[in-house]
Amino acid sequence: GQQVMQIPQYQHVQEGEDFTTYCNSSTTLSNIQWYKQRPGGHPVFLIQLVKSGEVKKQKRLTFQFGEAKKNSSLHITATQTTDVGTYFCAGHAGGTSYGKLTFGQGTILTVHP
Amino acid sequence: DGGITQSPKYLFRKEGQNVTLSCEQNLNHDAMYWYRQDPGQGLRLIYYSQIVNDFQKGDIAEGYSVSREKKESFPLTVTSAQKNPTAFYLCASSPTGSEAFFGQGTRLTVV
Numbered sequence: 001g002q003q004v005m006q007i008p009q010y011q012h013v014q015e016g017e018d019f020t021t022y023c024n025s026s027t028t029l030s031n032i033q034w035y036k037q038r039p040g041g042h043p044v045f046l047i048q049l050v051k052s053g054e055v056k057k058q059k060r061l062t063f064q065f066g067e068a069k070k071n072s073s074l075h076i077t078a079t080q081t082t083d084v085g086t087y088f089c090a091g092h093a094g095g096t097s098y099g100k101l102t103f104g105q106g107t108i109l110t111v112h113p
Numbered sequence: 114d115g116g117i118t119q120s121p122k123y124l125f126r127k128e129g130q131n132v133t134l135s136c137e138q139n140l141n142h143d144a145m146y147w148y149r150q151d152p153g154q155g156l157r158l159i160y161y162s163q164i165v166n167d168f169q170k171g172d173i174a175e176g177y178s179v180s181r182e183k184k185e186s187f188p189l190t191v192t193s194a195q196k197n198p199t200a201f202y203l204c205a206s207s208p209t210g211s212e213a214f215f216g217q218g219t220r221l222t223v224v
Contacts, residue, residue, distance in 0.1 A: 105155035
């Protein structure tokens with residue numbers, strides 16, 4: 001079945017450093033979604049990418065969807081302590097934008113002030 | 114007040130008991146999902162439903178059961194067949210092709 005892998009599992013940075021997490025799917029995705037879960041909270045949607053090679057930005061966050069629609073990345077520039085949390089990617093298998101939504105294992109980000 | 118509500122927030126179960134976790138949404142979403150979260154393992158899909166009276170197994174359905182008799186409700190039963198049920202359970206709903214909205218979660222502990 002479809003598998004979505006994320007690396008790294010953990011990332012510790014000093015405040016002001018950049019951070020990147022990578023997401024790789026075993027199958028082609030119709031879309032990729034990114035979520036953030038604060039400690040003790042529930043996942044909250046950040047963004048969805050649909051097109052091959054698509055790049056979207058939200059302030060200090062840059063999201064990219066690979067040309068083959070099997071990988072994605074999230075890059076945070078100049079991290080802040082408010083960025084602490086677990087970042088998940090998720091996607092629907094190619095050919096459909098509904099149904100089974102598979103999540104990666106997440107990257108736990110710690111930011112040291 | 115629109116949203117997705119899970120109850121209870123904390124649940125304790127004795128070994129051998131079945132327990133049911135509630136999930137209700139008033140967002141008029143067609144799709145609903147149940148995920149299990151364990152430390153270091155991300156979100157694993159238990160069951161999902163695209164429409165009333167229909168649901169599909171996810172990756173770890175063994176020991177769980179669901180129903181979707183109403184659009185708003187998608188309860189999850191953790192049966193005695195689930196050998197390691199202690200976990201954080203998250204319910205989500207989604208309009209077709211769009212993002213998932215999560216409830217606050219239920220933390221289940223076997224005592």
